[in-house]
Amino acid sequence: MISLAEKGNILKESEKKLAVASTHEKNIALKEVAHSIDQSREFILKANSLDVENARLSGMKEGLVDRLMLDHGRIDGIIESLYTVIKLPDPIWKSDRVWTLENGLTISKMTVPLGVIGIVYESRPNVTVDAFGLALKSGNAILLRGSSTAIHSNVALVKAIKEGLQKTEIPEGVVEFINDTDRDLVLEMLKSNDFLDLVIPRGSGALIDFVVKNATVPTLQTGEGNCHVYIDDTANLHDGVKIVVNAKTQRVGVCNACETLLVNRKVAKEFLPMAYEALKDKVELRADEETREVIPAKSATEEDWATEFLDFILAIKVVEDVDEAIDHINKYGTKHSESIITETLGNALKFQREVDASTVYVNASTRFTDGGEFGFGAEMGISTQKTHARGPVGLEQLVTNKYLVMGQGQTRK
């Protein structure tokens, strides 16, 4: 078996060619990979059924088994997502800043690939192909480390990717897979500063925490979302109900779903019954005492304010004003997506400025924080850290820059 260091060398050498490949060459490669996956359907599905069987034998919950399972429809989806990436503009070797110094030097800040990206992820095998597609289009080589539960599916998918690349100008070594579920090897990967430029963890809070705490390579945290909707005293209450229902229930297992509803005291008696009617059949409510004087709900604990339920559960709290709402959000939130429903300009501006989060909404659902919705076309995840990239991570966030300086013999005085 090839060692991690050898894989690192292959990735670095292959990335040199990918970094200077034309957009046409990269798109051809993505098409060949899509074709190869299409041709390898039976092989991939057979490998996947082995993973599914092992998962059931080990007692995995059916909800999780469903995330792991592939069928023809899902393979169609994987192929479609490659075509989405083909259609996106190439983010490499562009500039939005060129300037000339007094001494005549012209500086261009150009976009260039990061280099080699590592990704540590769980369960869903489509991540293998999605992450590869985004990396390739942005000129980055990628080292994949999936979970042991999806190992057969991932090996089959990577084989199909490599077979596709073999028909193109892009070396197959731009993608490597760690076919080993040894934890020590992940640790080695996280400390491979000599060949890895970035590591992205995708999965549970525990996985992200493990990566961030152990990596010496820079990481991009695509973290939890404990998101809030705050109903201000001048809110359009009908819009408020519609937005809370959407933010909470349109899809519950996602990071941009609403987990806590904050309601201004002045409108609590009017708004809470409206919200209750709209939510009660589907959602378990956990509320503070003041809310429970108006509508039926379980009693909320301190822990509920800090929890990303990812479920049909909503915490509710009555607050004095926009300041108390902002304080609550900045104390318990995860800096992901936060929304105020208000008709008061000053409160909208205050909330936008003072809430510390990647995305702050006025009069809209938190569910829009997404690379696709933002118009980025596809995303590697949603960053909840402040360095490098914050919010949806699309192709434009998978780059770094290089300053080109054009001179005519200039020296420094």
Add this chain to the structure above:
Amino acid sequence: MISLAEKGNILKESEKKLAVASTHEKNIALKEVAHSIDQSREFILKANSLDVENARLSGMKEGLVDRLMLDHGRIDGIIESLYTVIKLPDPIWKSDRVWTLENGLTISKMTVPLGVIGIVYESRPNVTVDAFGLALKSGNAILLRGSSTAIHSNVALVKAIKEGLQKTEIPEGVVEFINDTDRDLVLEMLKSNDFLDLVIPRGSGALIDFVVKNATVPTLQTGEGNCHVYIDDTANLHDGVKIVVNAKTQRVGVCNACETLLVNRKVAKEFLPMAYEALKDKVELRADEETREVIPAKSATEEDWATEFLDFILAIKVVEDVDEAIDHINKYGTKHSESIITETLGNALKFQREVDASTVYVNASTRFTDGGEFGFGAEMGISTQKTHARGPVGLEQLVTNKYLVMGQGQTRK
């Protein structure tokens, strides 16, 4: 003594006010700090003389003692650098990207402060004030951890800074100093993800390595510069000599100085004697065999190619063509600043595209990689990493972004 966690809380709370302070308030604060330092000259110089005395007693080399020492002229310099920052445009709450989605949502990508920045640095006390000034103007609180050798100077400077801030709207808690030289406390600082958003090491390679290897907080590596000048076969040789002399000798102890000269074989016999004449009195030359057939030089070792001399020493190697030059640079370089001297368009473009470095020059000295020279006004250092910021780190690199989304009741379909 206040614990690190308590300092973290003070910094976080103080930063909330700083983050939304107006440019006017921040500039007034910087002026008051400059005034306070001016008023505290005797106190600062007395503290500094204690550090200098201790350094000499402990046998510190005079070159290093000189970096530590303050006098009235150097305090003038510290004050001037605060006025430079006052004149720079405020980097906060600006946008170069506002767009509207089909559903009517308008998204603005705004600049916001990172939050709390930590800096771990060595020796020179002016870094204390420079780093504080850049952090304050960019809305960031700062935790300073200087070296034990400058402890009295730094304590005096931080006292003066805080006294200045007390006269303003900006809380003095936006700057805190670790008045303790315990290494365990640095380790604790490097793992303080709950209140630190970024750590910047400034100093020796060993310090940077220690920080990068131990931090779980994101780091910004302001690293070594093993920079090259490559003389191509069509180079204007007179410009080439002028640029090599400037890049090597204009200032030797800096990261953008040239450490290795690469010369195309076709012009080696003509160029090397010209370079030798210009360098021989000042610079020790360490060269490969082919160079030594043309000019006198010591024999270069493998280690020389990889060394940042920071001294009047230059390694020289003859190469076949631009490809060999690029390979050599990508193998031994530190991705800092690289220059090609050529009149051939294709080679200039190839070098720009394929050399992996923060700044790539055509026909100019590597010495221009600098926040001041680039027009950024001031800099926190020069980043040699690819994530977050690459190249000179000025005010515009000390920010992150927040997406503001303005709606009228939109929900996700």
